[in-house]
Amino acid sequence: MTRSEENYLKIIFHLGGSNSTPITTNAIAEQMETKPSSVTDMAKKLAEKGLVNYKKYQGVSLTDQGTKTALSIIRKHRLWEVFLVKKLDFSWDEVHEVAEQLEHIKSEKLIDKIDELLEFPKFDPHGDPIPSKDGKFMVRDKQLLSEVAIGDKGVCVGVKDSSAPFLKFLDKNKIALGHTIQVLEKEDFDQSLHIAMEGRELRISHQIASNLYVKKNE
Amino acid sequence: MTRSEENYLKIIFHLGGSNSTPITTNAIAEQMETKPSSVTDMAKKLAEKGLVNYKKYQGVSLTDQGTKTALSIIRKHRLWEVFLVKKLDFSWDEVHEVAEQLEHIKSEKLIDKIDELLEFPKFDPHGDPIPSKDGKFMVRDKQLLSEVAIGDKGVCVGVKDSSAPFLKFLDKNKIALGHTIQVLEKEDFDQSLHIAMEGRELRISHQIASNLYVKKNE
DNA sequence: AATTAAATTTAGACAAAACTAAAAATAGGT
DNA sequence: ACCTATTTTTAGTTTTGTCTAAATTTAATT
Structure with missing residues (x-):
């Protein structure tokens, strides 16, 4: 390959x-x-x-074989991203391009050991699932923040757009995975949201809300 | 490049x-x-x-520029080798081919962070010096075990041949870097050595002795 | 059904990094 | 100084992955 x-x-x-x-x-x-x-x-x-x-x-x-191969590359990419963030203090907006290179390293032992070192993470820094060695991965039922009903709460679990500018914007506004978000109000005019999160309130545009995934508290 | x-x-x-x-x-x-x-x-x-x-x-x-570039690649290779051994439990005979791939990853931040994670090692698993960012590296005054005089002692600090078969042979015979070795006797006939090491005595061929570096206790 | 627009493929070419075979330059021995 | 053996370079191909431009197929509209 x-x-x-x-x-x-x-x-x-x-x-x-x-x-x-x-x-x-x-x-x-x-x-x-x-x-x-x-x-x-x-x-x-x-x-x-x-x-x-x-x-x-x-x-x-x-084909099945092609899917298997694709998943093994995606597995490597996402594990390397976790490694960079957890072990080397990279920020989530810096990892992609380095992982693009690391994903092509050919050594099964290497990636299995990295997996072990990281204690078998199930999701990468952007909330995307990491396939297991046999190509299975978790499908989390998540929805876009822009589609959450007024009054409902959810935990932020991923981003749809994982470009550096968007991720940096989130950092700047202290929006991070794991935070609980409640939708307080939707503005009809421009679909911007008024939300509560970690004890503070803020307004975010529709474009931001439609690139953030949340998992509803069951 | x-x-x-x-x-x-x-x-x-x-x-x-x-x-x-x-x-x-x-x-x-x-x-x-x-x-x-x-x-x-x-x-x-x-x-x-x-x-x-x-x-x-x-x-x-x-050229100067070429030397600088070569040293930066050697630096990366050796740092990755240390990483594989120290952090992922690779043995010293397995690291070379993976490091051959990893040394070409382009990210200055990545290799500096790896260096930091490893606490700035000065030598790789085979005893070879790791160049610093500015291309300087330690030159240890070492000599081949085959050239040590009878009765003299030294600490094993490196291998000349770092091929997997030689390294595996050393593992099998519990010869490792850091061990103190004393030359007890040299056989005239085939230049094999009788040595004392870590409280035991053993015989090694000239070929082995001429691929092991020791540093004389000053 | 015919025509046009859009998407897709073919054909021919190029750059990088290698190869083979043949030509040229160097070094050593007398 | 010459000849020969060895080393090194040149010239012409190959492979991989790409490109452009032209040709073909599909899809959409009337």
Whole structure:
């Protein structure tokens, strides 16, 4: 497996290509920041290796083998992110690009030992689930803060957008995973929210609320 | 800097190419497990970038910039080796190939944090010195066990051959860095040694003795 | 059903890093 | 100083992953 092949599989997985719904070459090209014609070439190669299903003009989806491989890369990526945050004091907005490199290190023992060192975490710093060695991962029933009803409470468990600017914004406003949030009021005009969190009240825009996941207190 | 360029610089450094003595393309090719013609191509490219001095048929040596770069890669390699042994319980015969991959990760913050986590080690698991950020490293005055006079004592501080088979042999015979060794007798016939170490006596071949470094107790 | 717009694939090319085979330069021995 | 053996370089290919431009297929609209 080359680095490039691994990146393709990862992106196809993220675009949902294991659910039998084929992904278009255009969509893949956009994510890979490359051209559709390059994607076609790679689709053929991956199909050759039995990692994707590919029919001309019909798009691409992962085979079982391809899904397994994609999950193992995602597992590595997310474990490295946890490592960087927990052991090396990286902030959650700095880990992605380093993890993009570390995820390609080839050593099963290495990643298993990292997993052990971290005491087998189930979620990465952005709240995304970490697949186990056999490709299983927790699906948490979470919802976007923007869809929580007025008066309801929830624990912040993840972010939808994990770009550095958004994460830095959250840091600046002391919004972090694990905090309990109650929706006090929704503004009809611009859908901004008035929320209570950790003993203080604040207003956040719809754009922020629609990129924060919360888990309702059952 | 591509991975390949980094590997060339590292190998040129190890062959002694910063001491103005140029290294032949043949020697580099052998270490790189490639052909001399490929080395010529790379020599041109590295010379172009100001990392090596290269004159046709005269061999290659590192410039100051090239030496600096080589040292930073060696620093990363050795720090990762320490990390693997100290934090993830790898044995010293398993670390090399994983460190070969990890040394190419590009993040200054990452390696500085690893250095800090390890409390700024000065030597790697094989006793080789770890260059500091500014490229300085300790030169320990050590000598091969095979050259120690009869009756003299020394502390085992490093290995010359750090291949897995040799390291495994040392483990099996409970020979480890930090142990004090006294040479009791040298066999004229085959230059094998009779040594005392950690309260026991054993015989080792010349080949073993000439791959173990000791530091004489001053 | 025909036409057009959009998406996708093909064909041909390129850059990096390697190779092989052949040519050129150097070094050693006489 | 010459010849030969060795080392090193050149020239031309290969592979991987990409690109552009052109051709083809699918989808959408009338």
